[in-house]
Amino acid sequence: MALGRPEATSHADIEQAAFRIFAQRGFEATTLDAIAESVGVGRRTLFRYYPSKNDIPWGQFDSTLEHFRETLDSMPPEIPLHQAVHRGILAFNSFPEDAQPPHLERMRLILQTPALKAHSAIRFTQWRQVIADFVASRTATAPHNALPQVVGHVSLALALTAYEQWLMRPDDSLHHLIDESMDLLTDYLHQ
CATH class of the missing domain: 1.10.357.10 (Tetracycline Repressor, domain 2)
Known part of the structure; x- marks a missing residue:
């Protein structure tokens, strides 16, 4: 049994949500808050998966x-x-x-x-x-x-x-x- 915090989302969920928003708003106008909200997690949770918005396109x-x-x-x-x-x-x-x-x-x-x-x-x-x-x-x-x-x-x-x-x-x-x-x-x- 694994201990620790349960996984709130996945890299794939974040990337798919981010690319959906990038397509709608453009990369520059997309905020981490918008991506986090779309995935249903907090901004801090995103940082556990990607250090910055610029890292998301790189998977x-x-x-x-x-x-x-x-x-x-x-x-x-x-x-x-x-x-x-x-x-x-x-x-x-x-x-x-x-x-x-x-x-x-x-x-x-x-x-x-x-x-x-x-x-x-x-x-x-x-x-x-x-x-x-x-x-x-x-x-x-x-x-x-x-x-x-x-x-x-x-x-x-x-x-x-x-x-x-x-x-x-x-x-x-x-x-x-x-x-x-x-x-x-x-x-x-x-x-």
Whole structure:
């Protein structure tokens, strides 16, 4: 029997309510009080789930990053480094079709809301670091060395390009667009 305070809500309930209100009022005009009221909890309860309104669109990003790290670390060593990173990015970007809020809606908010840009830079740095740590481990170098950092930055650029294309072409597959971004880079490097 678990002791302690019973769970008042869930991450999913908060995210769904927040995205509903974001769609109605816009991100900037949505208050934490409005989200809390919609979920039926107090503002302080929200802070047990998310440290700020800016964190809500990112969902449970810390656990997602941990899963990303585990996915990369589980890649067999015989898979070439660039393929292992690419496969890891594809796995990271696999979401259920019925996810609520839909991943496309989540990324539209993150990428197109000026108030989220600074916060996004922090999250993108954390994401790149997972790749840099993996590359460093595979190449027996330090994560701050040039190769791990370059791979992290390039991988983020490829992923963001795919996301931007996805926002313009929502009927296309995100995985296809990530592959397309990688193919474009590969073609460019071989010109």
